Amino acid sequence: MRRSLLERIWGPGGVRLLLGDTAVLVLLCAAVTALAVPKAAGGRPARAEVEVAGKAVAVLDLSRDGVSEIRGPLGVTRVEVRGGRVRVLSSPCPRQACRHGGWIGAAGEMLVCLPNEVVIRLPGQRAGSIDAVAR
Amino acid sequence: MTFGSCQSGADKLFKDSKIVMGTVVEITVAHRSEEQARVAIREAMAEFQRIDDLMSSYKPDSMVSRVNQAGSSVKVPVGKEVFQIIRDAAAISAASGGAFDATIWPVSRLWGFEQGGMIPKPAMIEKILPVVGYQKIEFDESSYSVGFGVDGMGLDLGAIAKGWAVDRAMEILMARGVRNAIIDAGGDLRIVGARPGKDFWRIGVKHPRDPGALLMTFDLRDTAIVTSGDYERFFVAGGVRYHHILDPATGQPARDCQSVTVLAPTAAEADACATAAFVLGPSKGLAFLRARPGVRGVMVGAAGELHWTDDALALMARR
Secondary structure, rough: OOOOOOHHOOOOOOOOHHHHHHHHHHHHHHHHHHHHHHHHHHHHHEEEEEEEEEEEEEEOOOOOOEEEEEEEEOEEEEEEEEOOOOEEEEEOOOHHHHHOOOOEEEOOEEEOOOOOOOEEEOOOOOHHHEEEEEE | OOEOOOOOOOOOOEEEEEEEEOOOEEEEEEOOOHHHHHHHHHHHHHHHHHHHHHHHHOOOOOOOHHHHHOOOOEEEOOHHHHHHHHHOOOOOOOHHOOOOOOOOOHHHHHHHHHOOOOOOOOHHHHHHHHOOHHEEEEEEEEEEEEOOOOOOOOOOOOHHHHHHHHHHHHHHHHHHHOOOOEEEEOOEEEOOOOOOOOOOOEEEEOOOOOOOEEEEEEEEEEEEEEEEOOOOOEEEOOOOOEEEEEEOOOEOOOOEEEEEEEEEOOOOHHHHHEEEHHHHHHHHHHHHHHHOOOEEEEEEEOOOOOEEEEHHHHOOOOO
């Protein structure tokens, strides 16, 4: 006869959960959920907010791959969404710093094109409770 | 964009961000009242624009541009505030032996980092270097006037004005009753108080070679922290990285560091000291930082090795 894991640990005769055991299990489940949920919510945002010259112009759904064109004072910044991340694909700015910023995908991350005044922001708290970054 | 988020305790966090002074300024305020937080943030944000209008070398009507355009025979009345920051810049220039020098403008312009950057011909740099020198700035305190001792000079307050603006903006927040806040001007940070529910703000330091990673994390309150790095403004030509932190002695990008992070009582001091230490390199740079009261630093050398003042480590986050 096959024995359950609990039986193998605690021996034959079955395992009976007392009221105190149940309470401990419930508390454990609650603790695991509390630890897991904020990481899931803060780690991978579902959308990217796009601003031009301080005004919100678009919200990109990070579950839909594609390329969007964002018009700024210098011209069109092309923004690509793929696999839940976002990057600047091309930009009319001279330094291309926004394009060199690569992909962002975590809450609190931001891509900025200063000359074209485009800001792409992933909403939420930065991972690890970081409040700001000296960069 | 402004938003609030619920926190433990009575205060909530309110944020706003704006592109100004050639960077993204983000202000975070912890406050009970959304209305009071919004007013304080709006007034502090306006301070950045006011200071940019006064001190930008790129705006032809700014006070600094008027000085740059005036030539050596004229002292230009710039007002008490601009006079003060130029004098502070000259003082840090002297303390650093000229590693930080606010008169680097003619050389900065040759490199043209704001327009994408180009390598100037060595002869052009050689010709223009003699006009660089903070010792040749002339001050008249009675009229708050500034001039140059030599034709062709120019001021570039870019390595101190952003920090100065952060400090003034924080004064505005505090005058409005804000006691817990962060002002982040493109990574030049001034911090007061703490995040609701904590007794510090947790601040990351960008890794100079891994854009998505942090080099280290500090738990801070009531201080300024600024990082200068060779990754901020640069271009690559022939496999060589040419960045915007120029050595006033050579007119070339300084080569001994990847980044320097400075903690200081004010953002203006941290800003200028980070540039000075970067140009000085790890050994002299640390000595320079240690000699300044209340200043701490972490430097990443050219090979990626870490150097620090001992008191900086005490502020690192404990997980």
